[in-house]
Amino acid sequence: MTDFYNKLSQISEASYNPDVKAWRFRVKIHRVYPLYSSVTNRVMPFYSYVLADEDGCKMEMTVYGDYESFRGFENREGEWVEIFRVGVERSCVGFNATNSRFRLTASRLTQVRMIDPLNNRLFMDFKNIHAISHMSHKERNYSIDTIGVVFNTEARFDDPARPRMIFYIRDNIDSQIKCVATGKQAYAFRDGLENVEGGQVIVALKMWKVCKSWNLFEAPDLWLQTEGGLSDFRFNPRLTEVEDFRQSLLNSDPYVQKYGIEGFT
Structure with a gap:
């Protein structure tokens, strides 16, 4: 396996390619929250992750299925992980967790695993x-x-x-x-x-x-x-x-x- 990682901060209009589905990131899980069904008003087995890379850049990732590789990671806030085979798409208009113009999308092929901590930062960006x-x-x-x-x-x-x-x-x-x-x-x-x-x-x-x-x-x-x-x-x-x-x-x-x-x- 290669040691090359993409950076969240490197994703831009110039580098974005919707056909590329195999991005690889080394990030910290900043926040995890469940998604709710607007029809049944129940929690679905889907989660959104707010991730931060070592430069402090944040981006949201949505897991739209009950994928085996992500089971248990909803309780791993504050941990560093490696995520690969993940897609990138433009974020939707409206209230978002981060100010990034892009978001990550996990699929059944996406893999995630724990890695050694890179630093102890919490990536909280306090506004006065x-x-x-x-x-x-x-x-x-x-x-x-x-x-x-x-x-x-x-x-x-x-x-x-x-x-x-x-x-x-x-x-x-x-x-x-x-x-x-x-x-x-x-x-x-x-x-x-x-x-x-x-x-x-x-x-x-x-x-x-x-x-x-x-x-x-x-x-x-x-x-x-x-x-x-x-x-x-x-x-x-x-x-x-x-x-x-x-x-x-x-x-x-x-x-x-x-x-x-x-x-x-």
Whole structure:
């Protein structure tokens, strides 16, 4: 077998050829989420993977069948894999997990196997809270990562069919944004927050959707919301960006200076 690998970042309009079905990549599984049937509203045995190569370039891959070679990999987030005999096609218009113009498509011939880790990067590309309001319409078609300190929460579980956990996060320059966790993630956020004791809590949001609604007489509303099984969150994760954010809060936030902030767990 050859040691040659393609790079996700190398796929462009110039290099793309729909007749080529044997691309080979060495990537980290950044996120895995199930696909739902719009007819039966049930989870199908199909998954979408968000992959990142060693340069940090991200791309989505869809597995449209219950292929034996992929069984068990839906539980392998954070692992490095080699994927070969995989196809490439243009991504569809609409909300996407990444801002790549292309996506990978696995078939029954596609092979995937675990490989040794290349590095410890998580490939989270944090967007500052104050920059979210300036995102273009096109940018809002893709999921984002962000980080902030939780300062207010509101649980809404009266309707079992539509549970919501509403919370607000802010950065170290007093910009803030509303966040809405829905479905199973609403319960997960509530339970996770209850298990964190003392001080203010830093939360890292992973692949959340930016939502915007227009009001005729007021400024438009802007908030972040979970997108099915795609979105995730972490309380006080062990990331360099989180520690830097924590230190900036300690230096600039009067409340945190007085009461402290929850450390790593």
